[in-house]
Amino acid sequence: MRYETVIGLEVHTELATKSKIFCGCATKFGGAPNTQVCPVCSGMPGTLPVLNRAVVDCAIRAGLALNCEITRNNKFDRKNYFYPDLPKAYQVSQLYAPICTDGWLEVAAEDGGTKRVSIREIHMEEDAGKLVHDDWEDASLADYNRCGTALLEIVTQPDFRAASEVVDYIEKLKAILEYTGVSDCKMQEGSLRADINLSVRPVGAKELGTRTEMKNINSLRAIARAIEAETARQIELIEDGGRVVQETRRWDDSAGESCSMRAKEDAQDYRYFPEPDLPPIEITDAQIAEIRASLPELPQAKRRRYMEELGLPEYDTGILTGSVYLMRLFEETCAACGDPKEAANWIMGEVLGQLKLTQTLPENMIFAPASLGKLILLLRGNVINRGTAKKVFQKVFAENVDPEQYVKEHNLALMTDGGAIRSALEGVLAANEKSVNEYRGGKAQAFQYLIGQGMRALRGQAPAQEVTRLLKELLDD
Ligand code: ADP
Numbered sequence: 203m204r205y206e207t208v209i210g211l212e213v214h215t216e217l218a219t220k221s222k223i224f225c226g227c228a229t230k231f232g233g234a235p236n237t238q239v240c241p242v243c244s245g246m247p248g249t250l251p252v253l254n255r256a257v258v259d260c261a262i263r264a265g266l267a268l269n270c271e272i273t274r275n276n277k278f279d280r281k282n283y284f285y286p287d288l289p290k291a292y293q294v295s296q297l298y299a300p301i302c303t304d305g306w307l308e309v310a311a312e313d314g315g316t317k318r319v320s321i322r323e324i325h326m327e328e329d330a331g332k333l334v335h336d337d338w339e340d341a342s343l344a345d346y347n348r349c350g351t352a353l354l355e356i357v358t359q360p361d362f363r364a365a366s367e368v369v370d371y372i373e374k375l376k377a378i379l380e381y382t383g384v385s386d387c388k389m390q391e392g393s394l395r396a397d398i399n400l401s402v403r404p405v406g407a408k409e410l411g412t413r414t415e416m417k418n419i420n421s422l423r424a425i426a427r428a429i430e431a432e433t434a435r436q437i438e439l440i441e442d443g444g445r446v447v448q449e450t451r452r453w454d455d456s457a458g459e460s461c462s463m464r465a466k467e468d469a470q471d472y473r474y475f476p477e478p479d480l481p482p483i484e485i486t487d488a489q490i491a492e493i494r495a496s497l498p499e500l501p502q503a504k505r506r507r508y509m510e511e512l513g514l515p516e517y518d519t520g521i522l523t524g525s526v527y528l529m530r531l532f533e534e535t536c537a538a539c540g541d542p543k544e545a546a547n548w549i550m551g552e553v554l555g556q557l558k559l560t561q562t563l564p565e566n567m568i569f570a571p572a573s574l575g576k577l578i579l580l581l582r583g584n585v586i587n588r589g590t591a592k593k594v595f596q597k598v599f600a601e602n603v604d605p606e607q608y609v610k611e612h613n614l615a616l617m618t619d620g621g622a623i624r625s626a627l628e629g630v631l632a633a634n635e636k637s638v639n640e641y642r643g644g645k646a647q648a649f650q651y652l653i654g655q656g657m658r659a660l661r662g663q664a665p666a667q668e669v670t671r672l673l674k675e676l677l678d679d
Pocket residue numbers: 208209210211212357358359360361399400401410411412413467468469
């Protein structure tokens with residue numbers, strides 16, 4: 203029998219707001235444990251939450267960018283569960299009236315075309331803390347810094363049919379959240395995490411199969427591997443006459459397999475009820491209109507414009523718009539040098555090359571974006587040649603040197619002094635009498651050899667045209 207994989211995603215993204223959702227504590231990543239906590243976010247009895255309005259604005263931004271309806275009358279609900287990293291023993295979330303509903307995002311379909319993935323809802327909630335398992339002391343320690351950080355949970359319909367569609371969705375979603383400033387989406391810091399709900403069914407079947415859920419997978423590679431492995435596991439189970447059990451599974455990426463973590467809870471297990479400590483939030487049409495007007499040009503629109511107005515190849519535009527950091531570099535480089543084609547070529551070639559070579563993520567590039575534009579201008583103005591430009595770029599990339607200053611300090615500019623070039627070439631001719639005679643005797647290859655010697659004597663720093671011209675002149679004297 204042939205099977206079809208069916209996947210729905212729940213993506214949690216930490217908002218880029220400076221403070222937490224219900225208190226004034228900082229959200230900055232990487233602080234010493236338990237230094238960013240207060241009585242509210244550490245769940246002391248008797249404290250009261252106060253909603254950070256910036257969270258609502260962020261949620262609306264995300265919703266509009268993802269083609270959602272915005273709910274005018276919002277409420278929060280309590281989701282009750284005990285876990286050591288959740289000191290209140292409940293999480294404030296939205297069950298009954300999520301802030302955004304019925305959106306969509308277009309992704310590359312497995313069969314080659316594009317398809318719309320439906321976004322069922324986006325809701326606001328608070329994050330839990332983190333447990334640090336200390337094997338040395340045989341203990342688990344609780345760090346509450348992350349407790350109360352604002353999250354959006356973005357839930358799709360079960361519309362994916364392959365790992366490639368899921369990966370494309372997450373990449374596009376990530377770009378949109380970055381462009382709109384909703385989240386920094388650093389997957390390795392856990393600010394974008396995906397839960398994968400997956401079932402299989404015979405091709406052509408109408409009913410969905412029983413699904414499992416794999417939680418908090420935080421790299422695209424791991425997500426793709428987890429999907430392949432879970433699909434195979436479910437098919438094998440069914441083929442062997444077994445049944446898939448609805449459960450939460452833990453994906454172990456180093457082992458390449460998942461194991462059962464716990465039976466899946468239903469909504470009633472959480473004893474949801476309306477959060478009594480927070481008033482409902484009204485969202486007005488004016489507020490929505492204002493946020494809509496402030497949205498930046500989104501990746502999809504930008505991509506189309508790069509193709510149509512700048513004439514860039516489709517593949518390149520996908521890369522250039524796929525990361526907000528590459529997009530900004532591209533636009534600032536264009537602004538500095540006025541040459542989009544050359545800017546795109548440099549980013550597709552040298553920048554991607556250096557990122558790969560040094561295993562750097564675009565968000566961690568350190569050089570001033572205008573530097574690449576300056577470098578292109580030096581090349582175009584014939585101040586340096588392409589080989590030198592590439593070498594200088596490595597320094598720009600690694601150490602953020604200023605290209606103009608670097609070229610000057612290291613004496614890398616092409617020679618513009620015709621007299622100096624001429625005297626260097628005279629030296630070359632004197633040292634290569636044999637080739638000179640061959641050339642004069644009618645042997646054309648000898649000329650190429652002499653050019654090579656000339657370029658070498660000039661350390662590649664003389665314009666090739668000028669070397670050719672002067673050499674001819676000297677030989678034909
Ligand atoms: P829960 O409330 O238990 O998390 P939901 O109904 O909200 O369950 O669905 C969570 C996610 O699981 C959604 O993305 C949804 O599309 C997906 N999903 C639901 N049923 C299935 C199924 N049978 N196969 C694959 N994905 C599913």
